[in-house]
Amino acid sequence: MTLVHELDANDPLAHKRAEFEIPKGVIYLDGNSLGCLPRCVTDRMQRVVTHEWAQSLIRGWNDHSWIDMPARVGARIGKLIGAPEGSVVAADSTSVNLVKALSAGLQMRPDRKVILSDTGNFPADLYMAQGLIRGLGQDHVLKLVDPHEVEAALDDTVAVMMLTEVDYRTGRIHDMKALTEKAHAVGAIAQWDLCHSAGAMEVDLTAAKADFAIGCSYKYLNGGPGAPAFIYVNPDHLPHVEPFLSGWMGHEAPFEFDLDYRPAHGTERMTVGTPPILGLTALDAALDAWDNVSMHDVRTKSMALGNLFIEEVERHCSEYGLKLASPRDASARGSQVSFHCPEGYAVMQALISEGVIGDFRSPDIIRFGFTPLYVSYADVVAAATILQRILAEGLWDTPAFKTRSKVT
Secondary structure (H helix, E strand, C coil): CCHHHHHHHCCCCHHHHHHEECCCCCEECCCCCCCCEEHHHHHHHHHHHHHHHHHHHHHHHHHCCHHHHHHHHHHHHHHHCCCCCCCEEECCCHHHHHHHHHHHHHHHCCCCCEEEEECCCCHHHHHHHHHHHHHHCCCCEEEEECHHHHHHHCCCCEEEEEEECECCCCCEECCHHHHHHHHHHCCCEEEEECCCCCCCCCCCHHHHCCCEEEECCCCCCCCCCCCCCEEEECCCCHHHCCCCCCCHHHECCHHHCCCCCCECCCHHHHCCCCCCHHHHHHHHHHHHHHCCCCHHHHHHHHHHHHHHHHHHHHHHHHHHCCEECCCCCHHHECCEEEEECCCHHHHHHHHHHCCEECEEECCCEEEEECCCCCCCHHHHHHHHHHHHHHHHHCCCCCHHHHCCCCCC
């Protein structure tokens, strides 16, 4: 038995692969952008559409507890990120949730004007912070530093430290617990984006004492395109959080139709509009895949997959100009591996045409995500072999592969 076959044979998560729809002939290494479809989602969606929506109509909000779905689904996500019961709701998008959390954090530190982030943060997070600063008109500033300089930049001018735990380009991991401790030591609020963490690695918001966290559910949680995001509020802060986006569903009693806003008592105060029941249904079903899954096993396999891929690519492809962009140390890397690659966009399109789906991030990064629930060790070796053939034979060098699509 080869080493790869032995690894797959002894993989405690190998049985999970059968729970996902993976197109024949595809090696899917883009779960860090959009997760595969869990098979159970199709039946659940069919039932909700044809029975609950079609037959119950408006009664579904009570008869099928639609109204409670943000809290119920949020609680399931909370178990995967070390959050206590009642501290997470599933709602809106990551960007909208960022505004909710950031505005609340700024209110908690009214005498401070600096939002500290880093140059490796996902641009959308920075865009939303910039927009909030303009909207508030209170002279806040967004200070960006190199990711390795965040700790040194924390001082008593910082109101909120706003970071993404796993860098979307390289997979580099911030030490959440250490940076949160340092932020608190200087009196700052610690806010974390878990888009590339939730479902990919062990996260413990309680142990880290994070103040706020946000994240999406369509990547490693496999909730589907545009699936509802989630937001976490440290329970100690809930009584004091005054949402900037004071929505109807965040009201203490939305169906009393008061003309003045009163925030709900729990994390529900962080919700805004009517819950997207179909999106929440798909996400709720997708979360069934996590039943009886050890996040330790997920993280262990994730690191092993990444290590194997780096070894295979560097053994077969280094002569073609590829350079590792991710940390070599698996403990410092999320569930992805990125390489700087000349003509990276065209190379990735050639890979996709050969059934290996990853993605490209400007200016020159080809990125491969490893979702431990459905990616095998054999997948990783096969993907590296196909990459080597594409580079060796110059299969990427065609006009069709160099023409940029809207989504890269």
